[in-house]
């Protein structure tokens with residue numbers, strides 16, 4: 366799943382960083398002193414050329430996450446790396462954001478033997494060390510947030526669907542609240558077939574990843590809280606799906622008839638600037654019993670450009686409360702204050718204690734459609750209180766569409782992996798929403814029903 370790298374990592378470290386210096390060192394994911402033993406590059410602690418603080422921040426259009434990440438990095442960056450940052454900040458023109466500078470440097474692929482200069486090397490070492498050392502802290506923080514939302518006495522209300530036939534309402538609802546539900550977009554038979562395919566794909570990808578890390582990284586996206594605190598057992602996966610018949614057929618079915626104004630396809634088109642919106646992700650998330658919750662996060666940060674991505678989560682089986690349904694925080698997609706409060710939340714997650722949320726307790730084939738800026742998280746997958754309840758993995762098929770006016774660079778810059786959760790071979794089709802709605806193949810030929 367696409368997630369804003371800066372947003373997620375900063376959201377994790379922020380609250381605990383304030384508690385005490387010792388705890389900050391132990392738990393702040395960006396704390397450079399923790400990264401030194403792992404980083405291949407030695408960061409100097411005697412930085413002399415520090416960029417002036419007024420050169421970045423809110424008034425330059427930089428996100429708080431990027432500003433905070435830079436501050437932590439600069440505490441230990443070498444004078445040479447700091448000088449490069451200073452050069453960028455001094456020379457940047459209006460619109461050149463720190464977010465893009467940091468994220469494109471983070472993503473920059475290095476050819477063997479290439480010397481990208483001290484900043485890129487140190488920044489990549491800093492960030493990857495932070496992400497690697499941070500996994501347990503992420504799950505621990507997610508449990509604190511989950512408790513703050515009420516824990517087993519969850520205060521979330523169910524995410525409710527609007528009556529059939531009110532599609533305009535669905536698009537309007539997403540615009541207003543950031544999330545809406547649509548029921549029975551996929552038949553039970555299609556959902557069951559796709560579910561079996563997803564689980565088999567997951568098993569194959571996990572086996573392949575064990576012997577071929579590169580193939581693993583192509584087929585399985587990074588996921589938040591893959592393991593619980595202190596556990597080595599993986600209980601959460603994000604599987605990129607191939608463009609095979611069963612996936613295509615389910616997508617066509619989900620979109621509904623092209624002339625049906627109450628269809629999911631129509632709602633997506635209304636929201637995404639028309640049928641030229643492009644398929645950006647095509648994957649599935651799976652959680653097994655024992656899965657920790659995820660930290661509250663958004664998939665993209667808020668920018669002046671507005672909505673950039675709309676995502677559809679499709680339940681491939683019924684989702685009960687013990688299976689950790691997705692929790693959405695309505696109205697947060699356009700609420701800069703909520704995003705900021707989350708980043709600066711107290712160690713006991715006061716923001717989560719006071720913020721209302723809804724649970725996507727979906728039936729088979731039901732859909733949660735959301736604006737990627739909406740704060741959300743997967744819940745913990747627990748043993749049901751009533752052991753007679755069905756105990757199966759929770760599988761969500763998902764696709765996202767890039768708004769017609771959003772450029773590739775705007776979105777890809779906001780993810781560590783350079784793209785959302787989509788196989789390169791599927792992304793290469795550059796599939797438009799219109800093609801999917803019209804049941805055409807990427808080459809434009811009609812697909813037989």
Ligand SMILES: O=C(O)CCC(=O)C(=O)O
Nearest residue numbers: 366589650690691742743
């Ligand atoms: O598991 C879910 O319900 C949400 C997944 C998600 O948001 C993520 O993996 O980033």
